[in-house]
Structures are given as C-alpha cells and as structure tokens.
Amino acid sequence: MQIKRRHLLAGAGVMALSSATGAKADQILQQIFNTHGRSAWNDQFDSHYSGDQKVITTQPIFSPATLSYVQQAISNYEMINASGGWPNVPATVKLELGVVDPSVGPLRQRLMVSGDLDRNAGMSNAFDSYVDAAVKRFQTRHGLPADGVVGEYTLKMMNVPVSTRLMQLRTNLVRLETMANSFLGDRYVVVNIPAAEIEAVEGGRVVQRHTAIVGKVSRQTPILNSKINEIIINPYxxxxxxxxxxxxxxxxxxxxxxxxxxxxxxxxxxxxxxxxxxxxxxxxxxxxxxxxxxxxxxxDPGKINAMASVKINFPNAHAVYMHDTPQQGLFNQLMRFESSGCVRVQNVRDLVVWLLRDTPGWDRRSIEAQIKTGESEPVHLSEPVPNYFTYITAWSTGNGVVHFRDDIYGRDGSSDLQLTSAM
Incomplete structure (x- = not known):
C-alpha cells in the first residue's frame, strides 16, 4: 500500500497547491511531506519519485516485467486521477533554465506529481537546475529531445490530462498482454511504430536500439509478425x-x-x-x-539508392522491409513519420552485423568489403530471426518510469493523443 499512499498524498498536494502560490504553497507542500506516517514510505518515495530512476533500460518492450510495470502504472495513475490530477502549465513565457516566472510554480507541481521532480527541489518561481533535470527526464520519457526547454511540443505533452493518459495505459496494456508472456525467440527484432524505434533483443534484454523512420499517416507502416530471412547488400x-x-x-x-x-x-x-x-x-x-x-x-545500387547500402527482407503480405537510407538527417527529426510504409534504420550496419552473426562468411569486415564493391549481393540468414512490427504508445520500464508517445495513427481512441496533428 506504500505506492498508493504516496500517490494519494501527491494528488492531495496538487489539489491544495492549485489554489496556493509562493510561501503558502511551499508551506502546504511541506505539510504534506511531513504528514503522519511518512516514515513508512520515505525511502520508497525518494527511489520511485526522483530523476535517479533510469528512464532508458535494457528491458524489452515485450516482457513480463513491462506488463507488470504497466499494471502498476495504471494503479498509480488511478490514484493521481482520483486525487485531482496534475495542474496545467500555462504558456505565458518560454520556460528554460534561468527563467523566473509565476508559471514555473505550476510546472514544478506538474513535474512533482508525475515523479520527474524530487520533492526536495521545493516550491519557487525559479527554473533552476532541479527543474531543468526534471524537464529533461520528462522529455526522455515522452520521446522528445532532452534539451530542458519547455517548448510547444513539451507543453502539449505536459498538459494531456491524467485521465487521458490512464486510458492510454489501459489500451496499451491489452496490446502488451497479447505478446509480453509469449516466447518470441532467443533473438528477435521489434519495431515500435509510434516510438519510431527498433529493439534488437537477445537473452531477454535489449542489446541494440535504433532510431527509425516509419510510415507517414497516409502510408502507414503495418503491424505484422514475420522472420528476417535475407539481407541484400547494395540492393536494387x-x-x-x-x-x-x-x-x-x-x-x-x-x-x-x-x-x-x-x-x-x-x-x-x-x-x-x-x-x-x-x-x-x-x-x-x-x-x-x-x-x-x-x-x-x-x-541501380549506389549512394543515391533509396535503400543505400542494405535491405533487410522478411516475408509479409504488405511488401514492406527495413533498409538503410541516404537521407541520414531524417533521423534527427522530432517527427520521424516520413516513409511510404517501409522502415529506415539508423546505424543499420550494426543491426545487420548482429543479424548475420551466425551466418558463416559474413562478419563486419566482409560486409563492409562487399558494400565497397557496389555490386548487389543477397545473403540468406542461416537461422531466420523473428521480427515484430507493433504499435505501443504507452509502457513502463520501472517503478515511476512511464513512457508515452504520440498516437500518430489515431488508434488509441482519443484525439487528445494525436498531438502531431494538432500542431
């Protein structure tokens, strides 16, 4: 019951703080943290509710641990929702390190309730280093560039109501349940479409992560299960x-x-x-x-080829595949929904080396040598590697660490989650 008590108190804090500012707000917050029984949850609070908890881990998105953490997150968000949710952060000034403005107060409250800002940071109107670190943590959890600046997109993410996030978690729990307890293979690849991210998983842990470019709204990347069976070097x-x-x-x-x-x-x-x-x-x-x-x-194969150096094939009814790209700058974009359905992979040669590891004659040196020839060469994997294209917009990698992504294809049931379309 420690977790529920923590969130109940946090939610109560939001309700009280929403009608108080300055010294009064600071006093109310201190009363909450000093409330009777705090000794029963003090250490748990600090470990779950601070920026020290790792946001990026080696935990696969499809795993029993993820499923358990999402179930816990739903329970926690139910408590936050029942206690009044989190306050809206006003868009009055550009919020970044060094700014002193009344809108920093609600920002601090918002970050405390979601567990991104430690309670020891206190209440004030100053955007200090504590708030900067908390904003970066929030941005990382939401797949945003962790620059510490509360820009338009970060602000939109912050002001999604907790009730909507709760619905999103429940929706994605159903998606996770269909896969998380299944045996997916000793080695496998997962493409999470809304996150525009790829996981290479081995031995129950993520050994490689790759940024991806996936299908635009008008040409969506499909959900599928298959097995990678061929790499084409220098593809047509x-x-x-x-x-x-x-x-x-x-x-x-x-x-x-x-x-x-x-x-x-x-x-x-x-x-x-x-x-x-x-x-x-x-x-x-x-x-x-x-x-x-x-x-x-x-x-023809070559540097300007749409697939650049390699193509990753797997049988599917949609005629999609993964591949390299000559347009490497696209991986630096915030919104990486630019393809016609296929998936472009950043640092794709690292993934190819991993995929071909058990295929005789194809180590990194031989792969690079073949690329230099400019001649097309198909390579069949000795052991096909399972490949899963999925659509997960909310998941958790640990206590208090909940990830959310834009519902780019509008499959979560709320227009509030299609933030890209609203911009």
Whole structure:
C-alpha cells in the first residue's frame, strides 16, 4: 500500500497547491511531506519519485516485467486521477533554465506529481537546475529531445490530462498482454511504430536500439509478425506502384531528367534485358499513371539508392522491409513519420552485423568489403530471426518510469493523443 499512499498524498498536494502560490504553497507542500506516517514510505518515495530512476533500460518492450510495470502504472495513475490530477502549465513565457516566472510554480507541481521532480527541489518561481533535470527526464520519457526547454511540443505533452493518459495505459496494456508472456525467440527484432524505434533483443534484454523512420499517416507502416530471412547488400530498389503513381509521375512532369539523374531504369516486368526509354512516354497524358504503374522502375545500387547500402527482407503480405537510407538527417527529426510504409534504420550496419552473426562468411569486415564493391549481393540468414512490427504508445520500464508517445495513427481512441496533428 506504500505506492498508493504516496500517490494519494501527491494528488492531495496538487489539489491544495492549485489554489496556493509562493510561501503558502511551499508551506502546504511541506505539510504534506511531513504528514503522519511518512516514515513508512520515505525511502520508497525518494527511489520511485526522483530523476535517479533510469528512464532508458535494457528491458524489452515485450516482457513480463513491462506488463507488470504497466499494471502498476495504471494503479498509480488511478490514484493521481482520483486525487485531482496534475495542474496545467500555462504558456505565458518560454520556460528554460534561468527563467523566473509565476508559471514555473505550476510546472514544478506538474513535474512533482508525475515523479520527474524530487520533492526536495521545493516550491519557487525559479527554473533552476532541479527543474531543468526534471524537464529533461520528462522529455526522455515522452520521446522528445532532452534539451530542458519547455517548448510547444513539451507543453502539449505536459498538459494531456491524467485521465487521458490512464486510458492510454489501459489500451496499451491489452496490446502488451497479447505478446509480453509469449516466447518470441532467443533473438528477435521489434519495431515500435509510434516510438519510431527498433529493439534488437537477445537473452531477454535489449542489446541494440535504433532510431527509425516509419510510415507517414497516409502510408502507414503495418503491424505484422514475420522472420528476417535475407539481407541484400547494395540492393536494387524497385519502386512500389503507389510511389510510381503519386511521386515519380509528378516529378517527371516537372523534370524530364529525374529518372536519369537518380539512376532509375524502366522495364517491363519479367524483362530486364530491354530498357524502356523514358522519353518514349508522355508523362502529361492523364492515362500515364495507369500505364507506367504496371511497369518496373528499378534504381541501380549506389549512394543515391533509396535503400543505400542494405535491405533487410522478411516475408509479409504488405511488401514492406527495413533498409538503410541516404537521407541520414531524417533521423534527427522530432517527427520521424516520413516513409511510404517501409522502415529506415539508423546505424543499420550494426543491426545487420548482429543479424548475420551466425551466418558463416559474413562478419563486419566482409560486409563492409562487399558494400565497397557496389555490386548487389543477397545473403540468406542461416537461422531466420523473428521480427515484430507493433504499435505501443504507452509502457513502463520501472517503478515511476512511464513512457508515452504520440498516437500518430489515431488508434488509441482519443484525439487528445494525436498531438502531431494538432500542431
């Protein structure tokens, strides 16, 4: 009952603090922390309710531990919700280290209730180093750049009501229950779409994490279970029909040299001997998208290839795959929902080395050597590695550490969680 008592007191603090400021608020907060029976939960409070708890761990998103922590988080958030939730943080000034403003008070309250700011930081209108560390912790839990600045997106995340977060946790608990207690393999890969992140898991722990680029809202990355069975080094890229119709045709209308400049050749399917001259096609004819959509547009291997150095294949009905990209700058974006459904992987060669570890003849040196040749080479894994594409927007990696992500595809049942669409 220590956890429930802690959250009950924290929630009570919010209700009291919401109507008090300055010295009075500080006095109320101190009374809460000095309340009778504190000795029963003092140490637990500090360990669960401070920035010392690790936000990023080696715990896989699909694991019994995650499931247990999410169940605990639901219980905790129920208590916070019953006690009045957390206060809204006003958007009056830009909040960052060194700022002194009345809006810092509600910010401190908000961070204390969610466990990001330690109670020993006290109450004041100063954005000090304690608040800076707490904001960075909050940002990390929400997949934001941990810069300590309460910008527009951080503010939107902070002002999502606790009742909405509680609903989000319950929704994702159901998703986790279908996988967390199943045997997924000794080694496996998980692509968490809303987090735009990839986990390589072995022996029950995450051994590699990779930032990803996943499908845009109009071309969503699907949920699937498969097994990675092939790596293609220096792959050819075959443009999907949707990209030919929606992207390539309009680009050719603007720039007749687009295909040549990007080393893309046109063939009839099943015939790679006879290349079709792009100049023989009237790209402005309304019937052209239907005609060329049935042709094969293949890009040569090379640095400008859409998949760059490697392609990771696995059987699936959606014709999606994972791959490298020449556009490395996209991985630095906050919103990494830019693809046509496939998944681009940052530091993909590290993942490929791990995948091919048990395939004779393909260590890092041989992989790099093959990339340098510029010649396409398919490599079949000796032992296929299970691969799971999932959609988890809320999970927990420990007591008091709850992660949330934007519900980019609108599957959680509340428009309040589609924060990207609101910006």
């Amino acid at each position: 890229w075959n443009a999907p029909e949707s990209i030919i119709r929606k992207d390539i045709v309009p680009l050719m209308q603007k720039n007749p040299n687009y295909l040549a400049e990007n080393a893309i050749r046109i063939y009839n399917h099943g015939d790679l001997e006879n290349e079709i001259d792009p100049r023989s096609i009237d790209w402005h004819d309304p019937a052209t998208p239907d005609y060329v959509g049935k042709l094969r547009f293949r890009q």
